[in-house]
Amino acid sequence: MTQKLVFTNLVGEAIDKLVDDLGNPPVYILVDVNTAKCVLPVLLEQSVSATRAKVITVKAGEVNKNLDNLQTVWKSLQDAGATRNSVIINVGGGVVTDLGGFAAATFKRGMKVINVPTTLLGAVDASVGGKTGINFNGYKNELGTFTEPEATIISTGFFITLPQQELLSGYAEMLKHALLENRDELNRLLNYSVVYPIFNADTLLPLIESTVQVKSRIVEQDFREAGLRKALNLGHTVGHAFESLALKRKSPIAHGYAVAQGLVVALVLSHLKLGFPSDVLHTFAHYIRENYGAFDIDCDDYPELLKYMHADKKNTQEGLIAFTLLADVGDVKTDCQTTPDEVKSALDIYRDLMGI
Amino acid sequence: MTQKLVFTNLVGEAIDKLVDDLGNPPVYILVDVNTAKCVLPVLLEQSVSATRAKVITVKAGEVNKNLDNLQTVWKSLQDAGATRNSVIINVGGGVVTDLGGFAAATFKRGMKVINVPTTLLGAVDASVGGKTGINFNGYKNELGTFTEPEATIISTGFFITLPQQELLSGYAEMLKHALLENRDELNRLLNYSVVYPIFNADTLLPLIESTVQVKSRIVEQDFREAGLRKALNLGHTVGHAFESLALKRKSPIAHGYAVAQGLVVALVLSHLKLGFPSDVLHTFAHYIRENYGAFDIDCDDYPELLKYMHADKKNTQEGLIAFTLLADVGDVKTDCQTTPDEVKSALDIYRDLMGI
Numbered sequence: 022m023t024q025k026l027v028f029t030n031l032v033g034e035a036i037d038k039l040v041d042d043l044g045n046p047p048v049y050i051l052v053d054v055n056t057a058k059c060v061l062p063v064l065l066e067q068s069v070s071a072t073r074a075k076v077i078t079v080k081a082g083e084v085n086k087n088l089d090n091l092q093t094v095w096k097s098l099q100d101a102g103a104t105r106n107s108v109i110i111n112v113g114g115g116v117v118t119d120l121g122g123f124a125a126a127t128f129k130r131g132m133k134v135i136n137v138p139t140t141l142l143g144a145v146d147a148s149v150g151g152k153t154g155i156n157f158n159g160y161k162n163e164l165g166t167f168t169e170p171e172a173t174i175i176s177t178g179f180f181i182t183l184p185q186q187e188l189l190s191g192y193a194e195m196l197k198h199a200l201l202e203n204r205d206e207l208n209r210l211l212n213y214s215v216v217y218p219i220f221n222a223d224t225l226l227p228l229i230e231s232t233v234q235v236k237s238r239i240v241e242q243d244f245r246e247a248g249l250r251k252a253l254n255l256g257h258t259v260g261h262a263f264e265s266l267a268l269k270r271k272s273p274i275a276h277g278y279a280v281a282q283g284l285v286v287a288l289v290l291s292h293l294k295l296g297f298p299s300d301v302l303h304t305f306a307h308y309i310r311e312n313y314g315a316f317d318i319d320c321d322d323y324p325e326l327l328k329y330m331h332a333d334k335k336n337t338q339e340g341l342i343a344f345t346l347l348a349d350v351g352d353v354k355t356d357c358q359t360t361p362d363e364v365k366s367a368l369d370i371y372r373d374l375m376g377i
Numbered sequence: 378m379t380q381k382l383v384f385t386n387l388v389g390e391a392i393d394k395l396v397d398d399l400g401n402p403p404v405y406i407l408v409d410v411n412t413a414k415c416v417l418p419v420l421l422e423q424s425v426s427a428t429r430a431k432v433i434t435v436k437a438g439e440v441n442k443n444l445d446n447l448q449t450v451w452k453s454l455q456d457a458g459a460t461r462n463s464v465i466i467n468v469g470g471g472v473v474t475d476l477g478g479f480a481a482a483t484f485k486r487g488m489k490v491i492n493v494p495t496t497l498l499g500a501v502d503a504s505v506g507g508k509t510g511i512n513f514n515g516y517k518n519e520l521g522t523f524t525e526p527e528a529t530i531i532s533t534g535f536f537i538t539l540p541q542q543e544l545l546s547g548y549a550e551m552l553k554h555a556l557l558e559n560r561d562e563l564n565r566l567l568n569y570s571v572v573y574p575i576f577n578a579d580t581l582l583p584l585i586e587s588t589v590q591v592k593s594r595i596v597e598q599d600f601r602e603a604g605l606r607k608a609l610n611l612g613h614t615v616g617h618a619f620e621s622l623a624l625k626r627k628s629p630i631a632h633g634y635a636v637a638q639g640l641v642v643a644l645v646l647s648h649l650k651l652g653f654p655s656d657v658l659h660t661f662a663h664y665i666r667e668n669y670g671a672f673d674i675d676c677d678d679y680p681e682l683l684k685y686m687h688a689d690k691k692n693t694q695e696g697l698i699a700f701t702l703l704a705d706v707g708d709v710k711t712d713c714q715t716t717p718d719e720v721k722s723a724l725d726i727y728r729d730l731m732g733i
């Protein structure tokens with residue numbers, strides 16, 4: 022259940038090597054309209070496999086990670102005569118790797134996948150861990166599978182031209198991993214800045230590597246999210262609810278921004294229920310507020326947010342919401358059963374901390 | 378990757394025991410309109426878990442093993458608040474177990490499944506082996522996963538009221554397994570009759586058990602159909618093409634009937650390419666012709682049939698079709714690369730043998 026992680030800036034070469042290792046099967050490249058314009062031309066210059074590939078293009082953005090686009094991919098693969106031995110190379114952010122991964126996992130009961138994340142978020146999160154999926158009927162990642170790609174190629178070359186917001190979005194997941202590790206790692210990240218023009222791709226690379234390895238280690242030990250892997254859910258129960266609410270408001274927010282906010286709420290709950298240190302909570306909340314701003318909610322939104330949290334796929338006890346929380350930095354407690362009232366209190370304090 | 382196989386006529390008791398072993402999670406029962414009428418009332422009488430289950434009903438028949446019905450199941454699970462720990466009990470033939478299995482494998486990235494096949498075909502084939510899926514865009518089982526259920530409960534109690542055609546349909550898969558085993562097993566089946574009124578559920582049971590165990594052994598050794606499992610594909614490359622053609626003609630034929638015809642074509646090809654004994658071929662073809670009749674094709678249908686065969690998900694070499702064939706009964710050769718001309722010759726001889 023382990024996949025190859027390739028850290029390199031020679032992406033074309035890495036692709037050709039991997040495709041060669043797979044016996045040079047037919048190749049399909051999945052891009053969205055953005056990566057079709059910005060990344061695909063680079064790959065076509067650098068990779069022989071890319072030049073002979075059939076390219077499938079889907080619309081960009083979270084709102085398009087849906088059944089319609091999934092059908093587009095399935096149909097394109099079918100029309101082109103893809104077989105179970107063909108390989109699909111997903112070139113894009115989490116939307117492309119999640120959607121392409123799900124299409125590949127289910128087309129003819131499974132074809133091969135290589136992920137080439139083009140966003141920081143994709144590199145540190147979506148392309149590692151085997152989660153594939155789409156949104157359905159207003160809920161995030163409601164449908165999907167656990168299916169590891171053959172390999173993921175991670176290159177900082179793609180990240181230096183990312184918009185500021187994209188970088189911060191990915192950085193939120195890195196902060197999460199640091200919270201799961203230890204105070205040194207957390208302080209290292211809280212003292213680093215991905216804000217232009219200070220940000221530097223070379224100094225970011227070692228941080229990405231250690232972050233990805235943290236996740237990779239956890240996933241290897243618990244592929245199907247039976248226990249330990251729930252640690253990675255830190256900040257996501259509320260984060261997903263914020264994302265769902267934003268989708269409903271027709272103004273989607275970046276996943277990482279939602280996670281950043283969700284982490285603050287998770288730390289508040291951790292403080293209330295497990296005595297997570299107040300000073301770290303305040304330092305962390307301050308960093309998020311400064312760099313990410315706040316997600317605008319008031320108490321009228323609570324019922325809707327709680328509805329989304331109750332629908333979270335990690336819940337197992339009816340009426341309660343299962344949170345991953347921290348007794349301290351690096352001291353993870355999964356399955357903390359939480360009442361709606363506790364969540365409401367935490368949201369009150371969150372709004373206070375964020376000044377809304 | 379192994380699932381429990383429970384052979385019993387006390388189905389309700391078996392369900393309650395299994396659900397109890399799973400920690401009594403919320404239970405969903407998937408039925409089609411037929412099993413809702415004929416089987417569900419029996420389960421509701423016999424099983425406590427069934428009485429507290431939410432029932433999801435879909436349309437019956439192969440034409441409804443499609444994305445529309447899959448969406449119906451996904452949506453019903455979502456609306457009812459199913460979690461990853463919930464269990465879905467698929468009560469029906471291959472359509473219900475394939476569709477319900479696919480829905481469960483992908484809903485929130487995977488919930489638990491118990492299969493209760495109500496047809497002989499479902500018992501000997503669809504409910505063992507972890508294949509889930511739906512038809513898509515005119516092609517059989519184009520989308521799906523390999524996902525084992527927690528358990529499959531096999532009861533001959535459901536089969537005694539099956540129409541003659543259903544029994545023969547399941548029996549075709551049993552014949553396939555016998556061809557993969559040895560001459561004794563094959564002769565045992567060719568001398569047995571599932572034709573009413575001679576047929577007897579008690580004498581059938583040991584034949585089902587040995588058949589299911591044959592398949593179970595093969596699947597355990599090769600879950601993802603990388604090699605050995607392709608043996609189970611005997612007769613299916615042509616069988617699926619016949620099914621697809623029948624679907625296109627808007628007069629779907631039973632899967633087992635298509636397999637029965639496909640087995641004859643596979644044995645013809647086996648004779649032509651690998652010297653499979655002519656006398657067994659003729660005895661077998663005679664048995665199929667007598668019990669199943671022929672599938673009506675002429676040479677105008679060949680291009681369409683070849684197109685379907687080329688699209689088969691087991692193909693790996695372009696231009697050729699990969700067949701599972703036999704050098705003799707029990708002597709399986711997988712991946713026999715076959716040219717379109719060889720297939721056409723085999724179809725000519727098939728028509729001759731079947732008198733069409």
